[in-house]
Amino acid sequence: MTATLARGPFADLAMRAQAGEPVGAIGDTRREAREEAFARFTAVGVPTSKDEEWRFTPVRYLATTDFRSAGVSPRVTERDIAPFLIRDGEFRVVLVDGRVDPSLSRMPRLAGVRLVPLSDIGDTGSMFTDSLAAGNGTIEATPFAALNAAVWTDGAALYVGGGAVIEAPIEILHVATPAAANAVITPRTIIHADQMAQVHVIENFVSLTDEPYFTNAACEIIMSDGARVEHVRIQRESRAATHVGITTVHQAGNSHYRSFTLALGAKLSRHNLHAHLDAPNVETLLYGLYVGRGEQLIDNHTAIFHDHPDCKSWEVYKGVLAERAHGVFNGKVIVRPAAQKTDAKQTNRNLLLSDQAKIDTKPQLEIFADDVRCTHGATVGRLDEQQRYYLRTRGIAGRAAEMMLIHAFVAEVLAEVMQSQVREALEALVHAEMDAMIG
């Protein structure tokens, strides 16, 4: 077993992850799981552009980069993180270079909620036992997900008890410091919303450094009957960073998952969002926005698995690309024979603001059931000349008109963020990015 750890990229990382394993209640089983996951990763390795899933996203350089483990992180203060927080609420977990910083985190013990560092959770009789088990099947989804399962350092573990309704959003802030330079950061998040629970979660990836580093994040969301989860994921890492992330969602009957993904940062970013509709009467809403400029590559892959009847999925992803930015979108909707009465709609719209900007979009439907309503649409275009003309006739011209049209373009998805304070914060963030873009 250990032989597999000695080979290939990230091998020493895997060894260190094992060596640093806390000796405790779950040490042994987790060690085995890490070894298995690493073997799965090495079996596939870092994908090449010949791999259909990675055709437009060149990540091969990750295999040849000499990543080291993160050094000793400098002290991060309240003042450092304040500009990045979306909602400075009563719940927050702050990870510095992949490890929970308890002094910056707020994890109060309130009725119905348990929020702890992932490295702290015990293994017997824990409310997370099921959650951990549920995640095992999903780590196969991408090689990087397997790598994460092998070498993750820490993360947030959130359990929301049956019937609990948590209004205040729970924010998980991932901060990379200069100590992360040339290192891999591997956080893992687990969220379990039990029956009829309701919760809002914000994942937020930010940088305090301009050095290159590689974030390889994973998030598992398990939803029991009737649970409702709103999940906002913001990626605004430094332009030198590489960000690869996967979110897998498992939904039980009558549950409602709503996601908003915002990708602004990183030199190269890739997010896989996989929603498994594991029972009838499930609703899944995926909204996304990606804004790129410079040499950025932003890749979003979503997959919605309809395995049961009477489910509904709705997806809208929008992209704005300027300068030499490259956007990639791949949306899969898979409707299995049993999933009769499925209602699935997927839309991907892209705005190209420069002649060097580029988009590869692949909206994909795989349908094996007949009594379904499934549609998808994709568009690529520039700012509409007629709309510009209309504005010009009303005295709004040039940059102001462009801004207005772009704001309108992104508003459709931003408006889908449920909590108004979160939405306003995101709007401010996106508009600032637009200002920088149009300049």
Next chain:
Amino acid sequence: MTSSVETLVNREYKYGFVTDIEQDTAPVGLSEDTVRFISARKNEPEWLLEWRLKAYRGWLKMTHEPTWANIHHDPIDYQAISYFSAPRSQKPLGSLDDVDPKLLETYAKLGIPLSEQKMLAGVAVDAIFDSVSVGTTFKATLAKSGVIFCSFGEAVQEHPELVRQYLGSVVPASDNFFAALNAAVFSDGSFVYIPKGVRCPMELSTYFRMNAANTGQFERTLIVADEGAHVSYLEGCTAPKRDENQLHAAVVELIALDGATIKYSTVQNWYAGDENGKGGIYNFVTKRGKAMRGAKISWTQVETGSAITWKYPSVILQGDDSIGEFYSVAVVNGMQQADTGTKMIHIGRNTKSTVVSKGISAGRGQNSYRGMVKILPKAHGARNYTQCDSMLIGNRCGAHTFPYIDVQNSTSDVEHEASTSKIGEDQIFYCKQRGMKTEDAIGVIVNGFCREVFRELPMEFAVEAQKLLGVSLEGSVG
């Protein structure tokens, strides 16, 4: 519903009969000798033999068929195929009376009016019986306007300069596994040349028909429309019932020079195999056109046959202001698999492409649309509209879409829409209320679904296609 689906799959293939004519067949297997044999039999010039051999050597280096398509089949033994067969009676034919009566009978069964009636219909027919053209009509009329319409073999003898100039210029021999195989062993096909500014006086048509068992068909079609020329070409096919899988790897190349128009229509109804997926044609075709400045290439296809269809008629929009179109109806039933679609490569400025694809899945068929729209950085003002709709009949079939959209400049507009739905029970109910039989109702609804494609077909083809669709889906809903 199930019982009617069974009725459907149990239905006999209507065109399954074998004509008993002696064949002059190459020995089974593939080697450089096979390539030389074919080339020698066809009395080809040295350069063409070299071209074939180069293709063959390239093919040897391609170790396997493309694996990306959503199709499944047992491995093909390329050494178990006979690569050449030609009907025996090969003396030059002056009129139809000289044609072997058995051949004429076959055409009659297929309903191909290879006779004077065709003159009234305004259609010249270059009928292909297995691999060699045996009867070509209306040559005189066409010759008057300078149109060359002949078998590929004839073109090699009589117009070698044209063939040499354009052969492989759109689909190079190294393009893909099946194109390379075709380039090495192609037996015959059609050649069309429309001179500058000429509007072809009639629709050109080729009927393909596979006959000899164990004979792969490797047709090669080359159509060149010179500047400002206009041509409409029809291709249709049926094949006799066979147990062995027959491999068909054709190549079609279209060249539309400045301001020319080529319209290429296909009705494909080859044997699809029995209810267990045994037998049936493997239809692995490479079709591509190149449109120069202001030219237009339009593909229309109705695909109802074959066990497996692997086919992506594409357009390279090379010249400014060129236009590409693709209209397709693909039907799968029984155990059929289809992976078909198009590629629109926009290179020139203000190029436009339209893609309308209608997929119908029934029985245990799997139907995939796979398309690519690529707008290169210099294709300013390019425009694409794609619509692909799927209809599912029964819940043992599948409909899949794999559209790739790749846009590399900001002055282009690309739109893609797709939908999947089931044949509406309320629509059927409405029709039945008005005294229609269920099957007629389905026919009406499905024809309505495919309307946008059928109206692109030449009249006589449109009628045939509608009938074919009705037959293909008989009893699929009850």
